[in-house]
Amino acid sequence: MKNDILNRTDIILLVDTFYGNIQQNDKIGPIFTSVAKVDWAHHLPKMYDFWESILFGKATYKGNPMLVHFALNDKTPLQSAEFETWKSIFFNTVDDLFEGENANLIKQKAQSIADLMHFKINSPQPKIKIV
Numbered sequence: 001m002k003n004d005i006l007n008r009t010d011i012i013l014l015v016d017t018f019y020g021n022i023q024q025n026d027k028i029g030p031i032f033t034s035v036a037k038v039d040w041a042h043h044l045p046k047m048y049d050f051w052e053s054i055l056f057g058k059a060t061y062k063g064n065p066m067l068v069h070f071a072l073n074d075k076t077p078l079q080s081a082e083f084e085t086w087k088s089i090f091f092n093t094v095d096d097l098f099e100g101e102n103a104n105l106i107k108q109k110a111q112s113i114a115d116l117m118h119f120k121i122n123s124p125q126p127k128i129k130i131v
């Protein structure tokens with residue numbers, strides 16, 4: 001029996017493991033390492049705040065993920081294949097480490113944000129009006 005995601009320490013483990021797995025993935029790893037050249041020391045704490053805000057309602061994350069991904073999509077297309085890969089790595093990472101109500105909830109949240117992001121990226125309207 002695995003533990004559920006109960007606090008920030010659990011979120012940190014999830015996020016660190018997720019981005020470790022992401023970097024090893026041939027399809028989307030290079031988007032992070034070569035295209036965006038992510039500064040991990042900056043990105044990871046932001047992602048702890050993001051998921052803590054989503055899962056536990058703490059208002060620690062300040063930012064606009066949609067705009068960040070619109071800008072990224074201008075450099076390299078974010079399409080179904082990329083989103084499916086992102087989701088499958090996220091779900092597998094959650095399932096490897098945790099089980100329970102919050103583990104299920106974080107997967108549902110990830111799924112809906114990913115689907116919304118994908119939809120907005122492919123939306124024909126001017127980007128600035130649909131944020």
Ligand code: HEM
Binds near residue numbers: 039065
């Ligand atoms: C195709 C799928 C995705 C790719 C390739 C991708 C890639 C990236 C990259 C390269 C960054 C910028 C990091 C930096 O420059 O510091 C980023 C930021 C971020 N991503 Fe994603 N992402 C994807 C999907 C998602 C999804 C589905 C979510 C949420 C469920 C998400 C949440 C975030 C957040 C919160 C940030 C930080 C934004 C900020 O700077 O405030 N991403 N992503």
